[in-house]
Amino acid sequence: MSVIIFIIFIVALVSISILLQRYVNSYGYRVRAMLSGYVIFLLLCVLVFFLLPTANREQEKPAKEKEEAPYLYELLETGQVDQINKQYIREKWEYPYEATDINIQAPDNDAEGVTVMINTSNGLENEVRITFYQTPAYVDNIDISKKVYPPNVKLSKETLHIYKPEVTEVEYAAFTPEFPFRQLTGKSILDDLFEHGQQVLYIQIPDNVRISTNSLY
Amino acid sequence: MSLNKVRLGKLVQKQTQFKLRSYSGIFSSLIVLQVLGILFSLNGVGMTGTSAYNMSVSITYYSADIVVVLTLIWAFISAILITTKAYREDDYIFVTNRLSSNLSNIIFMAIASIIGGVTAILSGFLLKLVVYTFFTAEFMHTGTSMLLSEVIGGAIIVILYVFLACAAGYLIGSIAQMNRMFIILVPVIVIGTTLLLEMSSSKLTTYMIEFYIYEHSFLMSLLKGFFTAVLLFTLATLLSNRKEVRA
Incomplete structure (x- = not known):
């Protein structure tokens, strides 16, 4: 894209120079016409920019208060599952389970994977319950949690497969004031x-089921 | 001997007007440099990113920083050019002296600094429009949430920096014009000293840059910039007064 814009700019600049050369004889007048045209063009850009809805977005939307999320690991480790607000449950799976052994497979989850916690002292019977908890993720004040894919879970016979979700790539652009402006604002x-x-x-398994895993920590 | 008594003020005004007309080539190079600066800025001036769990976030920052820097370089080189023989000769179509010549040069550079500084700031909006129109990324900040006082203050600082670059160029140009040897010696000494200071443990260069750039107070920035420019121009004027008169 940058290359196309580069070509458009150069073609425009050369065309204007050729036109001026053809119709304005004096070099001084030519340069003054170019400078005046350039300044008018830049002023028009300012006007157009402020007419765009994006330009006023920051003023319209005040910075949203980020909510203070609880420390999930501690609450889950100490069995205080009830203390966790339901809003942090992103996905839930429930499977009836009557076998006495379960093998949990989580391939490729060791590198930047989702933390997996297994709980057996939960009073469950003949059921495996899997809950994916997620607290909000922010980029500045923008909540990007919903853009993140949850892991996929599948129970087949006596094996519970946990598939690592595909990586969500989020790209943002930000305009920042020039350095002399940043100098004054200190930003x-x-x-x-x-x-x-x-x-x-969070995987809840009845306490009478023997667990084997591949590489869970 | 002339029977007309020419007032200094009137002479400086006429010379400045003449220079604004005849040094117009300086402004065409400004436009070309700023357009190039905008094009170079299309890839962003900074990037930050993070990766955790299963997400990867990247932010590209757009700003007219490169345009401002190129404008500073333009000011520095233009000021050196003004001190060269070809430009100095133009002064002799008037009844002139060194003082009026220097004063008109300084006023010309002040006007050029205002034009350069204002267009550099405005070019930021052209950059924003181009990025907004042609690029698909989602926008976080539009860089417009500044107070009016910060906008005016920042614009004055940009103009002052351009003027400061002019002052530095004018002094170096004046030194170089004193003797042919200095044309080679001055850049060698300036670049050599900067490199030596950077390589040594002395942080003089960093300190000198921080002295201006890290000043958050508008008034202090203004005073530092203004008095440095006055000092540089005074030195340049004193040096040019030591030159022989033209035959």
């Missing part, structure tokens, strides 16, 4: 904008 170009949130796949 850095690269502020700490990210908050990853927490993701936990």
Whole structure:
């Protein structure tokens, strides 16, 4: 895209120069005409930019208060599942299960995967319950949680497969004031904008079922 | 001997008007440089990203920083050009002296700095429009959430930096014009000293840049920039007064 814009700019610049050369004899007048045209063009750009809905977005939408999420790992580890607000449940799977053994397979989940926690002291009978908890992830004040794919879970016979979700790639563009403006406001170009949130796949298995895993931590 | 008594103010005004007309080539190079600056800025001036769990987030920052830097370079080189013989000769179509010549040069550079600074700031909006129209990324910040005082203050600082670059170029140009040897010696000394200071443990260069760039107070930035420019122009004027008169 940059190359196309580059070509458009160069063609426009050369065309204007040729036109001016043809119709304006004096070099001084030519340059003054070019400079005046350039300034008028830039002023028009300012006007057009402020007419765009995007330009006023920051003023219209005040920064949203980020909610303080609970520390999921601690609550799940200490068995305080009830303390976790239902809004953090992103996905839930429930399977009837009567076998005495279960094998859990989570291939490729060891690198930047979802944290998997297994709980057996839960009073469940003949059922396997899997819950995917997720606290909000932010980029600046934008909640991107819903853009993130949850892991996929599938129970076949005595094996529970946990498939790592595909990576969500989010790209943003940000306009930042020029450095003399940043100098006065004291704002850095690269502020700490990210908050990853927490993701936990919580597996509840009856306590009479023997568990074997491939590479779960 | 002339029977007309020419007032300095009137002479400086006439010379400035003349220079604004005849040095117009300087402004055509400004337009070309700024358009190039906008094109170079299309890839962004910064990028940040993070990756955790199963998400990868990247933010590309767009700003007219490159345009401002190219405008500073333009100001510096243009000021050096003004001190060269070809440009100095133009002054002799008037009844002139070194002082009026220097004053008109300084006023010309001040006007050029205002034009360069304002167009550099405005070009940021052209960049925003191009990115907004042709690029598909989602926008986070539009960079327009500044107070009016910050906008005006920032614009004045941009103009001041351009003027400061002019002052530095004018001094270096004036030194180089004193003797042919200096044309080679001055850049060698300036670049050599900067490199040596960077390689040594001395942080003088960094300190000198931080002295201006890290100043958050508008008034202090204004004073630092203004007095440095005055100092550089005074030195340049004093040096040019030491030159022989034209035969």
